[in-house]
Amino acid sequence: MESLIQQIINGLSLGSVYALIAVGYSLVYSILLFSNFAHGGFLVTGGYICYYMLTLTNNNIWVAGALSLIGAGLSAIATERLAYKPIREKTNLTLYLLIASMGMSIVIENFWVIMAGGRFRALPPVIPTYPIRIGSITISFFDILVFLITIAFLTGLEFFLQRTRWGLAIRAAAYDLRVAGLMGVNVNKLISLVFFLAGLLAAVSGIFLSVRYTLYPQLGFITIKAFVAAVVGGLGSLRGAVIGSLILGTAEMLTAGFISSQLRDVVVFGALVVTLLFKPTGLLGKAISEKV
Amino acid sequence: MKDKDNPMLEVRDLKVSYGAIRALLGISLKVTRGEIVCVIGANGAGKSTLMKAIMGEVKRESGEILFEGKPLPPIPYEVVSLGISLVPEGRRVFANLTVYENLLMGAFPRKDRENIKSDLEWVYSLFPRLKERNNQYAGTLSGGEQQMLSIARGLMSRPKILLLDEPSLGLAPLLVKEIFKELKRINQEGVTILLVEQNAKQALNISHRGYVLQTGRIVLEGSSRELLEKEEVVRSYLGETKASREDLKDRTR
Numbered sequence: 001m002e003s004l005i006q007q008i009i010n011g012l013s014l015g016s017v018y019a020l021i022a023v024g025y026s027l028v029y030s031i032l033l034f035s036n037f038a039h040g041g042f043l044v045t046g047g048y049i050c051y052y053m054l055t056l057t058n059n060n061i062w063v064a065g066a067l068s069l070i071g072a073g074l075s076a077i078a079t080e081r082l083a084y085k086p087i088r089e090k091t092n093l094t095l096y097l098l099i100a101s102m103g104m105s106i107v108i109e110n111f112w113v114i115m116a117g118g119r120f121r122a123l124p125p126v127i128p129t130y131p132i133r134i135g136s137i138t139i140s141f142f143d144i145l146v147f148l149i150t151i152a153f154l155t156g157l158e159f160f161l162q163r164t165r166w167g168l169a170i171r172a173a174a175y176d177l178r179v180a181g182l183m184g185v186n187v188n189k190l191i192s193l194v195f196f197l198a199g200l201l202a203a204v205s206g207i208f209l210s211v212r213y214t215l216y217p218q219l220g221f222i223t224i225k226a227f228v229a230a231v232v233g234g235l236g237s238l239r240g241a242v243i244g245s246l247i248l249g250t251a252e253m254l255t256a257g258f259i260s261s262q263l264r265d266v267v268v269f270g271a272l273v274v275t276l277l278f279k280p281t282g283l284l285g286k287a288i289s290e291k292v
Numbered sequence: 293m294k295d296k297d298n299p300m301l302e303v304r305d306l307k308v309s310y311g312a313i314r315a316l317l318g319i320s321l322k323v324t325r326g327e328i329v330c331v332i333g334a335n336g337a338g339k340s341t342l343m344k345a346i347m348g349e350v351k352r353e354s355g356e357i358l359f360e361g362k363p364l365p366p367i368p369y370e371v372v373s374l375g376i377s378l379v380p381e382g383r384r385v386f387a388n389l390t391v392y393e394n395l396l397m398g399a400f401p402r403k404d405r406e407n408i409k410s411d412l413e414w415v416y417s418l419f420p421r422l423k424e425r426n427n428q429y430a431g432t433l434s435g436g437e438q439q440m441l442s443i444a445r446g447l448m449s450r451p452k453i454l455l456l457d458e459p460s461l462g463l464a465p466l467l468v469k470e471i472f473k474e475l476k477r478i479n480q481e482g483v484t485i486l487l488v489e490q491n492a493k494q495a496l497n498i499s500h501r502g503y504v505l506q507t508g509r510i511v512l513e514g515s516s517r518e519l520l521e522k523e524e525v526v527r528s529y530l531g532e533t534k535a536s537r538e539d540l541k542d543r544t545r
Contacts, residue, residue, distance in 0.1 A: 165400065168389075172397045175388045179380060182347060184372035184401030184449060 002137050007257035008250055013143035015249020016150035017212075020205035021226035022233070022241035023154065024198030030174035030236040031194050034094040035227065037101040038079055039202060040220020041108030046072035046203020047210040047219060048112055054124055061126040068207060069200045076199025077192045079104050085188070105220065112217040120214040127211050146208050153204055154242060157197065161238075170194060174236065225252075228272045234285025243283060247271075298361065300325045300484055301346070301376075301453055306355035308338075308345050315341040317508040318355065323453065328475070328485040330495040330516065332529055333505035339488035340381055342505070343457045347371050347378050360452075373401045377451035381458045383442040387431025391422055394430050394441055398448030408448070415444040418474055436467040443474070453484040460491040472498050492529035496520045504529070 025039045049071040053064035083100045129142040161167040173180035173190055181187045202223075209219055226245065233244025248271060252264045275282060299322035308316040316338045323329045333339050344350040346357055348366035357364045364371055377398075386394050395415065399408045416423040419440040425433060430441055439459055446454055456475070460468040468491060476498045479485050488505075489495035496502055496516040504512035504525060512525065519525050 168393060172386045172389060175386045176384060179384045181368045182378050183397045184369050186369045
């Protein structure tokens with residue numbers, strides 16, 4: 001029983017990290033309708049900025065964290081301007097964007113290989129990871145922290161999308177980008193904003209992953225699991241991305257805890273196969289249909 | 293009232309192509325403040341292309357588009373902020389947003405945020421049904437209600453000129469009549485209107501002047517009353533010649 005609760009908490013913590021990645025990825029998908037494979041690069045960029053800023057600021061996680069989020073957000077904007085904007089202006093075919101994003105993911109990864117080297121790095125112990133005991137259950141303080149911070153960021157995002165003028169514009173553009181432009185929205189500005197948010201959320205997950213595991217240029221590969229979570233939840237749906245991530249994280253941890261940790265990836269990709277076979281739109285995909 | 297004689301919107305020798313396909317072959321038209329002007333034409337005549345060119349959504353090959361005497365930038369959001377609003381073909385409401393949120397989106401570029409509330413009341417008075425459905429998702433509205441919402445949304449930016457691309461598309465005749473009556477009322481409240489339509493009869497009935505667009509060229513222009521009586525307009529667009537009526541009767545028998 002205790003270990004079940006522990007594994008569920010582990011799973012929610014891992015699921016939170018997936019959720020931060022999947023929500024940003026879904027946000028971009030909902031506007032431009034392509035899978036941005038460079039998303040993992042934003043995460044790695046966030047991790048490295050945090051790492052270097054910690055050494056510069058004498059391990060001040062607040063300053064380093066803030067600079068990491070902003071830096072990763074700006075790197076996401078730069079990626080869009082450099083690689084995607086020239087393509088979107090020439091064609092409506094999203095396949096080209098998809099291919100460009102694969103290219104950019106390699107570019108960003110190798111940028112960090114050159115800048116930081118390929119070796120694994122551990123962040124200095126700025127985020128507490130000691131265990132805490134509640135009754136007979138031992139859980140990591142870090143897992144609780146990850147879960148709470150994720151909730152704070154996702155609530156902030158939800159508030160922004162539901163209550164602000166630009167948030168409304170993003171929701172409108174998710175349905176029809178062209179008509180959002182006809183309403184007087186500067187579409188390029190909106191897309192930059194969306195990439196900034198995606199990069200920012202990816203950086204949060206990048207910092208968490210660097211603490212949980214270590215930091216290395218290929219860390220972005222973990223986004224593949226977050227993509228799966230987004231598909232399971234329903235592509236383009238932010239709520240779906242969160243739900244899919246939490247389900248996937250928990251399933252992965254329960255498998256690792258009770259069956260075999262070698263099977264955890266099988267469960268993740270099994271969930272993808274089952275979703276695509278039986279409910280290709282995912283759990284919450286396309287809930288509202290338009291009457292014609 | 294000096295600018296009464298100057299056109300508010302003027303298109304001069306506009307040419308637009310999509311690759312090798314030439315959509316507009318040099319058309320010119322004018323809209324004066326306070327008018328309702330319609331452009332009628334069949335499917336594929338270039339009506340939607342004209343609208344998109346004015347909004348800056350398609351590249352102009354040559355020619356000029358002037359608004360209040362100045363050339364229009366080919367960038368949609370700048371066109372909107374100058375006071376031009378398009379009600380797009382096929383309504384295109386944001387189905388995932390509520391009626392209220394759709395209307396707020398219409399007011400997106402406005403600097404005078406404090407006047408939005410009174411303008412909401414204004415569009416609700418034009419289309420009372422929208423007020424009843426204020427918190428409903430736009431995707432759940434009927435086709436006619438969606439068209440009303442699309443027009444109301446277009447008005448929320450307080451445009452000087454409202455462009456409409458086929459507002460009658462896919463609507464029952466009775467609804468079309470209702471929508472066009474509202475357009476006339478909107479015009480009387482001071483909004484200049486440029487309308488492109490396949491439904492020539494309704495469009496000519498409410499407009500002051502009209503242009504007939506045929507495969508990328510303007511082939512006829514004049515006051516709407518004149519156009520309504522022109523034999524070639526009647527034959528091509530109103531479909532109400534004696535012969536066609538007889539023909540229809542034969543076929544439905």
